[in-house]
Amino acid sequence: GQQVMQIPQYQHVQEGxxxxxxxNSSTTLSNIQWYKQxxxxxxxxxxxxxxxxxxxxxxxxxxxxxxxxxxxxxxxxATQTTDVGTYFCAGPLAGGGADGLTFGKGxxxxxxx
Amino acid sequence: ETGVTQTPRHLxxxxxxxxxLKCEQHLGHNAMYWYKQxxxxxxxxxxxxxxxxxxxxxxxxxxxxxxxxxSSHLFLHLHTLQPEDSALYLCASSQGWADNYGYTFGxxxxxxxx
Numbered sequence: 001g002q003q004v005m006q007i008p009q010y011q012h013v014q015e016g017x018x019x020x021x022x023x024n025s026s027t028t029l030s031n032i033q034w035y036k037q038x039x040x041x042x043x044x045x046x047x048x049x050x051x052x053x054x055x056x057x058x059x060x061x062x063x064x065x066x067x068x069x070x071x072x073x074x075x076x077x078a079t080q081t082t083d084v085g086t087y088f089c090a091g092p093l094a095g096g097g098a099d100g101l102t103f104g105k106g107x108x109x110x111x112x113x
Numbered sequence: 114e115t116g117v118t119q120t121p122r123h124l125x126x127x128x129x130x131x132x133x134l135k136c137e138q139h140l141g142h143n144a145m146y147w148y149k150q151x152x153x154x155x156x157x158x159x160x161x162x163x164x165x166x167x168x169x170x171x172x173x174x175x176x177x178x179x180x181x182x183x184s185s186h187l188f189l190h191l192h193t194l195q196p197e198d199s200a201l202y203l204c205a206s207s208q209g210w211a212d213n214y215g216y217t218f219g220x221x222x223x224x225x226x227x
Contacts, residue, residue, distance in 0.1 A: 004155075033215055042203060043156070045215035088156070100146055100169060101216065103156040 004091055006104035014112050019076040021107035023089035030092055032065055032072045033101065038085040046074075076109075084111050116140045119204050119219035126194065127227055134189040134222045136204030143209050145187040146216065147179060150201040162187060194226045 005024045013019050023032065031050045035043040047056055049065035049072060056063045062075045076083055086108045090101040117138045126132050138145065147159040161169040162181040170179075176198075178190040187204055201221045207214040 031213055035216075042218040042220050043216075045217065048213070048215055050213070090156075100158040100161045102158070103148075105153075105155045 004089060004102050004104040006089055006107055008107055009105065010108045010110065012110045012112060013079050015081060016078050019079050019083070019109055021074050021087050021089075021109075023072045023074075023104055025070045025091055028069045030069075032069075033090045034063060034072075034074055035088045035090060035103075036085050037088065037106070041085075043088060079109070079111055081111055081113060084109060117204060117206055117217050117219035119202075119222050121222060122220065123223045123225075125225045125227060126191070128194060128196070130194075131190070131192040133191065134202055134204075134224075136187040136189075136219055138185055138187075138204075138206040138217070138219075140206060140208075140217060142206035142217070143184055144207045144214075145181060145184075146205045146207075147187070147189050148203040148205060148218075150203055150221070151199075156203070160189075191224075194224075196226050199224055199226045 003026045007022050011019055031048055033048045034046040036046055037043045047063050049056060049063055052069050053067045054065040060077045064073045066072060072089055074087055086106040088103050088106040090103040092101060120135045124132060144163045146161050149157045149159055159173045160167060160179040165181045165184055176193050180188040180190060201223050203221045204219040205216040207216050
């Protein structure tokens, strides 16, 4: 079945360093979404990318959707302790529509002050 | 407060018990979902409801039984669970049933089966 793969699984950075997580799908996606889950919390929707090659920014976060719409990345510039958490990408299942989102395993961001 | 409320926050139950998880959304969304989150596994979609009609059950064991009495409420009825069912159960809602809407998640129910 369709899979969404994320790397790395864990990323340790010093506060102030940059961070990037990558997401790859086995099939072309109509859109890709990114979520953040703080430790002990629940996933929170960050953004959705729809167009091929799309780039969106939210303050220090930059999201990209690949030209083939099979991969995506999230880049955080100058990480802060508030960025700690797990970042998930998610895409619609092969059937699309009401089939729900398939989530990657997530990248755990650990920041050392 | 996310607009999606789940109760209880924590639940410990024996394998022979019957319990129910409740989810309520006040966002006017038309689709609701149950996800299971276990350690070292991705979020697993269990059930999808669109306009109160179930559209996907994703091969979930029959010991999990969903109910959606109206577009604002979603239940997950549990019976004769196994220890491996211990996990965080997350409810989510979205504006429409199409896949172009972000999900709003509740805080989850942390379930422990003993």
